[in-house]
Amino acid sequence: MNIQQNEPALQIEYWQPGMECCDEIWESAYRRFETPEQECHKFLKRLQQLGVDQWDKNLRVVELFCGQGTGLHALLELGFHSVEGVDLSPHLLKQYQGAAQLYVGDCRELKFEDHSRDVLIVQGGLHHLPILPADLEQTLSEMQRVLRPGGCVVIVEPWLTPFLRFVHAVCKIQVLRKLWPKLDALATMIEQEITTYEQWLSQPEDILALLNSYFQSEQQKVAFGKLMYVGQKT
Template identity: 75%
Template sequence: MKSQQKKTSQIDYWQPGMECCDEIWEAAYRRFETPAQELKKFIYRLQKLGINEWDKDLSVVELFCGQGTGLHALQQLGFHSTEGVDLSPHLLEQYQGPAQLYVGDCRELKFETQSRDVLIVQGGLHHLPVLPADLDQTLSEIHRVLRPGGNIVIVEPWQTPFLRFVHSVSRIRLLRKLWSKLDAFAIMTEQEIVTYEQWLSQPEKILTLLNTYFQTKQQIIAYGKLMYVGHRV
């Protein structure tokens, strides 16, 4: 009889981590979308980038993984060698699944050089406190950890006409009162405004850094998002 698959993840501490979380941001995010909606969104993104067609034996790490919805998405797509890294023990403790977890800073990964096949970031890079320096350091670490031929996958907010429109309507108080999701989006933006605006204001520097470390395989900019797949030579 086969043994049951491990259901509860193990958390290793590379460092003590940071206390979390911004309760105002967390409450807004719970109004913005349900866990089921978030999971569906992550699966859609990965499928749009063709990641569901990749070899399911690849070792995949999600950085800034939070409570692990992206890890669940990867597992639903069939990947079985998954790991997650986040600076918040509080968020990692909410994950229930088979992935190995690490409390750590993504600017200083403890993985061995050229030891992983895929590294994924969904909505974490725009929280980096200092740009472009922190992004440079993070991408350098990702490049170091990836095996030759490995891939980086990034989904981050991006300044597009659609996002500008959303920002403009989110400043209309009446619309926020009428549409809870819009109000939740506005609150989340307000709570992370410093790093968020810093990220949105430097598209050329960000793309230059990505092209410095990786060969672009896919780059989709639409509806307020950058969806990027890069290849490590």
């Protein structure tokens, strides 16, 4: 798998000035944790597990909280023709090189027209929301508004399973962090986002209740520290 880095991105549309939401320590750890190619492979595997690769490739697909756009590469590799990405950080969006249309904007206040998109995807963005459940409810409300009837959401977020509890425990062992750079990178990222991360992990029942109040659950899988959710707008 080869992510093209020399293809110019489309013009970035600014819905608002945006803000830099990631500090240098977090970004450095993120780069150490996995390469863009490894992350793209991970995203492809997730989407295939959820059956997204079997969907009509003419659907209008948006990835929210898309960051530097690795998930956009995965969607284009799956063959989708209309792919867009939204993130609050211009700095992260400018790192993307590819064919997707990009928007600097707050996912709690999307500027898309009502019923204008077919699929909305979030891979690891909701747990960065600062205020729960209010920000989550506002984001889900916007997602529901933007989706056409019958449209789908795909959400992948960290989830406090026994496996993730084990990972957290291992992250606290300093000697292992020194011996295993990937573990140290993960532990550093968790430390840098600990407030919103722990807030998210502490409210599983409320989060699922909100998801299922806005969308009809089609798939809901919890394994290896992740919630993988597919819902449909009715």
